[in-house]
Amino acid sequence: MHTVEQMLEAYPKDLGGIDRAKLTECIQACFECAQTCTACADACLSEDMVADLTKCIRTNLDCADICTTTGSALSRHTGYDANVTRALLEACATVCKSCADNCDEHASMHEHCRICAEACRRCERACRDLISSLA
Secondary structure (H helix, E strand, O other): OOHHHHHHHHOOOOOOOOOHHHHHHHHHHHHHHHHHHHHHHHHHHHOOOHHHHHHHHHHHHHHHHHHHHHHHHHOOOOOOOHHHHHHHHHHHHHHHHHHHHHHHOOOOOOHHHHHHHHHHHHHHHHHHHHHHHOO
């Protein structure tokens, strides 16, 4: 059992009607995507053609910040507000799509961009799956 699942199981109150499997997957995807985007931005900075990767770096860093924030907010359940959660998930899915699209442009030249695009697509799907399950 992953730590995210353990923490959800250990929560002392009822989580309500939220799908625990989708919540777990989304939290994991958000933090994985944040780490991957941070590493991709750093790798872009090490490329000889760094000036051509400015937009990619910016998008990576924006995505990392939003994924971290979303994963953190999804990890908190006291005083839950479905409207706030939905807005965060929409923003996260949007930035993940943008980052994946941008990294796809460089994926044939830079392996780190290919890996990052895949992580972003997984996170986007996880956010959209969780949105669709919210009451």
